[in-house]
Amino acid sequence: MKNHIVTTVTAGLLLASSFVSAEETLPLQAVNRANEVIDAALEAYGGADVIANLNSVARKSHFTTWATNQSRSPGPPWDENEQESFSAIDFENKTFVGKNRGSGGGFDFDGSQIIKGDEGWQVSYRAGTLTPVAAPDFDTTSGPFIRVTAPLLVKQLQNRRQTSHWLGEVEFEGRPHDVITLVMEVGPALGLYFDKETHLLSRSERVLPPFGQVDYRFTDYETIDGIPFSKTFKLYVNDQPNIYIDIKSTEVNQPIEQYTNIPEELKLVEAAPPQPTEVELQEVREGVFLVGAAGTYAMFVEMDDHVVAVGGTAGIPERIKALREVVSDKPIKFGVMTHHHNDHVLGVPAYQAEDAVVLTVKEHEAVIRAAATDAGSLKLQFVEDKYVFDDGNRKLEIVDIGPTPHSEHLLVAWLPEEGILFEADHFPNPTNGQMPPAQPVTKRLAEAIDERGMKVKIIVGAHSPRVASIDDLRRSLALSPVRIAQTSP
Numbered sequence: 001m002k003n004h005i006v007t008t009v010t011a012g013l014l015l016a017s018s019f020v021s022a023e024e025t026l027p028l029q030a031v032n033r034a035n036e037v038i039d040a041a042l043e044a045y046g047g048a049d050v051i052a053n054l055n056s057v058a059r060k061s062h063f064t065t066w067a068t069n070q071s072r073s074p075g076p077p078w079d080e081n082e083q084e085s086f087s088a089i090d091f092e093n094k095t096f097v098g099k100n101r102g103s104g105g106g107f108d109f110d111g112s113q114i115i116k117g118d119e120g121w122q123v124s125y126r127a128g129t130l131t132p133v134a135a136p137d138f139d140t141t142s143g144p145f146i147r148v149t150a151p152l153l154v155k156q157l158q159n160r161r162q163t164s165h166w167l168g169e170v171e172f173e174g175r176p177h178d179v180i181t182l183v184m185e186v187g188p189a190l191g192l193y194f195d196k197e198t199h200l201l202s203r204s205e206r207v208l209p210p211f212g213q214v215d216y217r218f219t220d221y222e223t224i225d226g227i228p229f230s231k232t233f234k235l236y237v238n239d240q241p242n243i244y245i246d247i248k249s250t251e252v253n254q255p256i257e258q259y260t261n262i263p264e265e266l267k268l269v270e271a272a273p274p275q276p277t278e279v280e281l282q283e284v285r286e287g288v289f290l291v292g293a294a295g296t297y298a299m300f301v302e303m304d305d306h307v308v309a310v311g312g313t314a315g316i317p318e319r320i321k322a323l324r325e326v327v328s329d330k331p332i333k334f335g336v337m338t339h340h341h342n343d344h345v346l347g348v349p350a351y352q353a354e355d356a357v358v359l360t361v362k363e364h365e366a367v368i369r370a371a372a373t374d375a376g377s378l379k380l381q382f383v384e385d386k387y388v389f390d391d392g393n394r395k396l397e398i399v400d401i402g403p404t405p406h407s408e409h410l411l412v413a414w415l416p417e418e419g420i421l422f423e424a425d426h427f428p429n430p431t432n433g434q435m436p437p438a439q440p441v442t443k444r445l446a447e448a449i450d451e452r453g454m455k456v457k458i459i460v461g462a463h464s465p466r467v468a469s470i471d472d473l474r475r476s477l478a479l480s481p482v483r484i485a486q487t488s489p
């Protein structure tokens with residue numbers, strides 16, 4: 001032990017002496033200047049001691065969000081949604097509470113995540129359920145709140161100074177700024193823009209695959225307990241507005257314990273088992289296959305001399321490969337795109353590579369072509385209300401059940417003889433079969449099933465490996481969102 005300390009001291013002295021005499025190389029300059037920027041920022045945010053002692057923050061806020069490439073229509077203006085949010089963090093006790101209530105895309109949500117040291121829970125106030133989190137992770141769960149709270153980013157810089165490099169000086173909104181990096185415990189590095197005069201954080205940026213450039217703007221500073229906090233915040237993704245936040249209240253260094261209270265009337269439920277990570281193939285009925293893994297699934301239907309594929313989520317090439325192990329001799333002649341959302345058109349190039357005709361609605365043509373490898377040579381078939389495949393032995397109908405609260409047009413696949421329905425994004429189907437109270441999208445799906453006189457027996461979907469029964473849908477429709485008195489804001 002003693003030896004170890006001596007070694008450390010010696011190394012420290014060596015480092016200090018070489019530091020003085022070293023020629024200012026680019027990396028050395030990057031480290032030194034980052035340290036100057038961090039010191040100035042700490043001063044501007046109330047001083048190094050104040051930031052070191054900043055242990056807890058609780059903020060209530062109003063979010064406006066834009067559903068980029070996830071709106072009811074294929075192009076801008078994107079659907080605008082509102083949500084109420086509450087976040088509280090306590091570093092010493094490794095406690096984080098994040099709460100969100102709102103709606104978007106035909107889904108209502110009202111829930112919270114609670115991390116308390118080694119314990120964690122997921123609360124759905126809407127379903128009235130409490131689910132223990134298997135591996136609570138304070139850093140990952142609190143990261144999004146830290147990234148939108150300037151003094152907490154400065155606290156990160158104080159603790160993780162060694163990760164920081166000065167990138168250069170730039171004009172931002174007509175004012176000179178220093179840009180330095182910050183590497184948090186989890187996620188890609190951030191580039192932080194500090195105003196050269198006020199030393200306050202104006203902007204932060206990172207590149208986050210697959211979204212692209214994520215750009216955070218801190219505006220409208222006010223001082224709370226000697227620390228400047230920005231009262232408004234804007235987040236852009238690839239230069240398009242994604243989230244605006246209006247802060248309603250901020251508490252500094254107050255106990256947050258009371259926000260971790262869990263209402264007693266919540267029903268304790270086991271977490272749904274994780275989805276398979278390796279592609280699995282299920283033969284739902286003879287010649288009808290649900291193939292996928294990790295939250296993305298496609299249905300393949302065998303006709304007399306070809307296959308019709310339904311769904312365009314991630315990993316279609318691997319799903320086709322798995323199909324080929326059981327159906328090797330029939331070409332995939334058609335690929336059905338359920339709707340235009342960016343996570344549902346990824347399969348277009350895969351179907352194009354199979355030389356298949358892609359089925360969509362006329363209104364989604366531009367999005368589908370943009371997703372293709374070669375837009376010009378893409379073969380399209382537009383579905384107007386309904387498109388029927390019938391080889392004499394099997395009937396497969398592709399039906400537009402739009403408009404729904406999720407998409408103006410939505411194609412589902414329907415096998416009337418077998419009573420099998422394939423849908424995307426309208427029927428949450430957890431792996432444990434615990435049905436939540438029906439979402440607005442689910443209610444619309446049920447209406448469409450009735451309107452079309454479909455005698456559904458089985459429902460499979462683009463995001464679940466579980467084969468649901470019509471009773472699962474009925475159970476979900478019979479449940480109402482619960483009302484539970486909440487102790488936190």
Ligand SMILES: [Zn+2]
Nearest residue numbers: 339341406425
């Ligand atoms: Zn969708």
